[in-house]
Amino acid sequence: MSKIKLGILGGGEDSLIGVLHRVASSMFDKYEVVGGVFDPTYDKSLNFGKKLGLDPDRLYRDLDHLVEEENKRAEEDRIQVISVLTPNFLHFPMAKKLVENNFHVICEKPLTTTYEEAKVLVDLQAEKGKIFGVTYTYTGYPMVRQMKQMIADGVIGKIQKVDVQYYQGWINPIIHDKEKRSSTWRLDPGKSGISCCIGDIGTHAFNMVEYVTGQQVEQILADLNYLYEDNPMDIDGTVLLRFSGKAKGVLRASQIATGEENNFTVQIYGEKGGLKWQQENPNYLYLMVDGKPLQVLKPGHVYNSDFSLEGTKLPPGHPEGIFDSMGNIYLGIANAINGKKKFDGAYPLLQEGARGMKFIEKTVASHKEGNVWIKLDD
Structure with missing residues (x-):
């Protein structure tokens, strides 16, 4: 099955919440981030989107531009759901326009700045029948x-x-x-x-x-x-x-x-x-x-x-933070590939893998030789 095409509003380069949403969307291989408006300054949004490897044609100037251009695309190619990660006062106008234009929505909380705005969204969703999720993360x-x-x-x-x-x-x-x-x-x-x-x-x-x-x-x-x-x-x-x-x-x-x-x-x-x-x-x-x-x-x-x-992605005893740990190893390898080594120990080296194999063999040898002391290094 093809992945759900995801767009993002906000959550640019300096945004913690943006990282959280992008990682979360990737965990179960259900979504593909294809475009959006990551920053109110178009150049910043464009540059950040390029860093993510996105098609520049889907890095839009603003929400109006996004809606206009995505509506021109064939249904199977159109962004299906959009995450709203902007400051609170933008949640309502953005979500309203998205639902009106038949996008599904994922929105940060608080949903809006007033209850009256929230009721408008509730009524609009009922009319349009779109999926609308609010990220009460916990x-x-x-x-x-x-x-x-x-x-x-x-x-x-x-x-x-x-x-x-x-x-x-x-x-x-x-x-x-x-x-x-x-x-x-x-x-x-x-x-x-x-x-x-x-x-x-x-x-x-x-x-x-x-x-x-x-x-x-x-x-x-x-x-x-x-x-x-x-x-x-x-x-x-x-x-x-x-x-x-x-x-x-x-x-x-x-x-x-x-x-x-x-x-x-x-x-x-x-x-x-x-x-x-x-x-x-x-x-x-x-x-x-x-x-x-x-x-x-x-x-x-x-x-x-x-x-x-x-909702449990790992066997017992493996904290969910292991995803961040693995991500840090990938970061270290990427820095090395790009010639940007920053820290010793940024990722496990081949030599460490080899030493692990030595440990395995010496352990087996110690057992077979009658449970004796064996030096790891000869």
Whole structure:
């Protein structure tokens, strides 16, 4: 089967999120990135697209140019789905135009800057029948999916308490500098919407608790922190939650939690047990039951649900970060091929492979000779 033709808006050369999306799209060999608009400056977008090996004819000046030219192509050659990786204020107009022109859409969160905009997209999608995904990234972790399945299966019983925390510290060195806090787009309501912390990471936490519990939040009580009078955007907040199933909970989000990196922790407590998952250690799902030892579930094992196993790309004991590790080796080899050696140890050498073979043979020899000491090097 041919790969799905993927276009990208945003996510250019200096974008972390762009790397994440391109790698993610390549993992299961389902997509092929064929074009897009990677930067608002056309020359930068063009140069970056060329670095990716894309056809310059599909590196467009802007979204209007992309839609116009792609609509001229035959159906089998046209971009099918487009990822929107731009700042928040561009999500709505871009997604709207894409759906109107019959493209499927993958969009970063928050979806839009207002609920009214979001409703327009919902209605438009229903009319056009296009696929539209929002990248609440953490729901893709196998052990999050295992948590969801276990809760649905009643393993921990009726949910009583939900505690979700998402703490970062990256705004701390910015917020205390008047010039910096007034020039960062995340703290600009015109670009980010009415919320910074809750809009950026609090929405992840909110989506997560509804995702894993299968319940909707019915009532909230929020206390937000802005720190400075001239800062119009929240950078910290606590929200009390009341769920449809009578459970109660708390959502804590902060971007001024000094020293924290990406501390996203989800804790769900039921009448028969509790489940805990931490994003910084995503391969461990903890099951806690009164009177029993703590159980640690890990991805790839047959005791996990089919939903969890479908999203597990590796055997047990292999963290998902191994993809990054392999990518770094490919980078080292590519640098060597291009005469751009930067670091010793950037990739394993032939000599290391040979030494590995020596180790194998000497090990077998030691066993056969009566379990004796053998020098690896004669």
